[in-house]
Amino acid sequence: MSDATKPAVPILEARNLIKTLGGNRVLDSVSLAIGRGKVKVLIGPSGAGKSTLLQCLNFLLPPDSGQILLEGREIDKKSKKELCSFRQQVGMIFQDFNLFDHLSALENVRVALMKVKGMGKLDATERAVAELKRVGLADKASLYPANLSGGQKQRVAIARALAMDPKIMLLDEPTSALDPELIGEVLSVIRDLAQGGMTMIMATHQISFSASLADEFMFMEKGRVVEHGSPAELLGKGSGSRTQAFCAKISELTGEAGDGEAGACRL
Amino acid sequence: MSTPYFEFLRAELAPGLLEGLWTSVLVIVPSALLGVVIGITAGVLRVYGAKPVRWLADCYVSLFRGTPLVVQVFFWYFALPYIKIGGWSLVLDPIEAAILAFGMCSGAYQSEYIRGGLNSIKRGQIRAALALGMTTRQAVTSIVLPQAFRRALPGCGNEIIYLIKYSSLASIITVNELTGTATTIAKNTWRNIEVFCTLGVYYLALVTIAAWLLRLAEDALSVPGFERPRT
Numbered sequence: 001m002s003d004a005t006k007p008a009v010p011i012l013e014a015r016n017l018i019k020t021l022g023g024n025r026v027l028d029s030v031s032l033a034i035g036r037g038k039v040k041v042l043i044g045p046s047g048a049g050k051s052t053l054l055q056c057l058n059f060l061l062p063p064d065s066g067q068i069l070l071e072g073r074e075i076d077k078k079s080k081k082e083l084c085s086f087r088q089q090v091g092m093i094f095q096d097f098n099l100f101d102h103l104s105a106l107e108n109v110r111v112a113l114m115k116v117k118g119m120g121k122l123d124a125t126e127r128a129v130a131e132l133k134r135v136g137l138a139d140k141a142s143l144y145p146a147n148l149s150g151g152q153k154q155r156v157a158i159a160r161a162l163a164m165d166p167k168i169m170l171l172d173e174p175t176s177a178l179d180p181e182l183i184g185e186v187l188s189v190i191r192d193l194a195q196g197g198m199t200m201i202m203a204t205h206q207i208s209f210s211a212s213l214a215d216e217f218m219f220m221e222k223g224r225v226v227e228h229g230s231p232a233e234l235l236g237k238g239s240g241s242r243t244q245a246f247c248a249k250i251s252e253l254t255g256e257a258g259d260g261e262a263g264a265c266r267l
Numbered sequence: 268m269s270t271p272y273f274e275f276l277r278a279e280l281a282p283g284l285l286e287g288l289w290t291s292v293l294v295i296v297p298s299a300l301l302g303v304v305i306g307i308t309a310g311v312l313r314v315y316g317a318k319p320v321r322w323l324a325d326c327y328v329s330l331f332r333g334t335p336l337v338v339q340v341f342f343w344y345f346a347l348p349y350i351k352i353g354g355w356s357l358v359l360d361p362i363e364a365a366i367l368a369f370g371m372c373s374g375a376y377q378s379e380y381i382r383g384g385l386n387s388i389k390r391g392q393i394r395a396a397l398a399l400g401m402t403t404r405q406a407v408t409s410i411v412l413p414q415a416f417r418r419a420l421p422g423c424g425n426e427i428i429y430l431i432k433y434s435s436l437a438s439i440i441t442v443n444e445l446t447g448t449a450t451t452i453a454k455n456t457w458r459n460i461e462v463f464c465t466l467g468v469y470y471l472a473l474v475t476i477a478a479w480l481l482r483l484a485e486d487a488l489s490v491p492g493f494e495r496p497r498t
Contacts, residue, residue: 094394102493115409
């Protein structure tokens with residue numbers, strides 16, 4: 001493997017992803033590479049292709065063309081076995097949680113450990129309890145999704161993904177479906193993850209929060225990455241960047257100018 | 268001239284019907300189970316199967332929902348022995364033919380309830396399961412199906428209750444179940460009204476027990492978010 005000899009092989013790399021949905025080119029030759037422990041944040045207006053990109057990255061939506069490489073090895077999307085083992089290593093968090101509604105919080109975290117990793121029930125339970133504890137939900141293990149708040153559901157979803165020991169996490173607007181007062185608890189879990197060295201690609205509208213975590217911002221529009229760079233570069237005053245204009249608009253709309261979002265835009 | 272009803276019931280009708288009742292149960296329970304198994308299988312294949320498989324399952328449902336049950340019962344009992352494959356043919360005894368006929372017919376209807384249940388579960392659940400590394404088969408069997416089955420259970424129960432009553436058709440291929448026995452007793456005693464009204468009560472009792480069992484099943488499978496609505 002010549003790749004192994006290079007100093008830093010990206011954990012995940014995508015080359016020229018193209019995806020057409022219903023005649024629209026939703027992803028137009030998007031490439032990205034992310035190194036270990038890095039946090040990339042995708043921003044951009046709705047319909048820019050952020051969700052599609054994340055779902056293409058783990059083949060939930062198979063890209064029409066392009067390559068995806070995990071630690072330098074290209075994934076053969078035709079091999080079901082390879083796809084399953086690849087997906088185990090790529091955790092995914094959805095906007096609408098997608099918890100398994102017939103399973104308790106504990107069982108939600110445990111089910112893939114048993115079915116996919118083939119762990120015994122005791123070991124899987126132990127691991128699931130540990131993961132729930134990590135997201136601060138040890139006391140909610142026996143509750144069903146119907147009895148959890150949105151923020152708690154998303155934290156269970158994060159615990160469920162973490163239990164698989166992913167090498168990278170993809171987060172698709174993890175807080176967009178949450179009431180404002182519940183966003184904080186999810187963001188603090190994500191912050192802990194980033195600080196613990198988890199590699200992440202996150203689509204979000206939480207500009208100020210992500211600016212404090214991200215190594216790189218990628219601004220997407222109409223299926224293309226229009227700008228990318230460090231948050232400081234893109235959000236810097238007078239940078240004249242699209243990113244800056246976009247997040248200024250967000251902060252204007254959310255009416256939090258002055259403190260939260262706009263503060264981040266000024267950086 | 269004739270004995271009073273209760274005397275007739277005690278001495279003649281009840282002992283006769285009791286035997287028929289056991290035969291009915293012997294037909295109903297296996298065909299209901301067969302119907303559920305076939306219904307789940309066909310329902311899953313119709314939603315998640317590959318195209319040719321889906322097409323086959325759809326054909327099965329059209330055929331068995333589209334032809335009268337009497338015809339199907341006659342087919343399995345009378346026509347099947349004539350179908351020779353490699354000089355070999357299958358001859359079923361009346362009870363086996365009845366179970367097969369009811370199971371196949373019930374399965375076609377059950378699959379429709381299961382299909383509805385499967386379609387009611389959001390696609391996101393499958394996506395989440397796949398994202399964890401499950402195969403499509405694992406995602407369907409351990410994530411979607413358990414939820415779909417809970418949603419489909421009231422409909423499936425409905426079909427089982429219906430099956431209890433159409434099991435009376437077994438009498439036309441000489442199975443001496445409830446209806447068959449009652450017909451014989453009615454012919455021999457000329458007490459049609461009393462016999463058939465009593466028969467109705469027996470079916471009502473069977474259906475009541477089945478409804479109670481189904482309710483227990485719904486309760487046992489109940490989890491928050493999938494409860495049986497209570498008043």
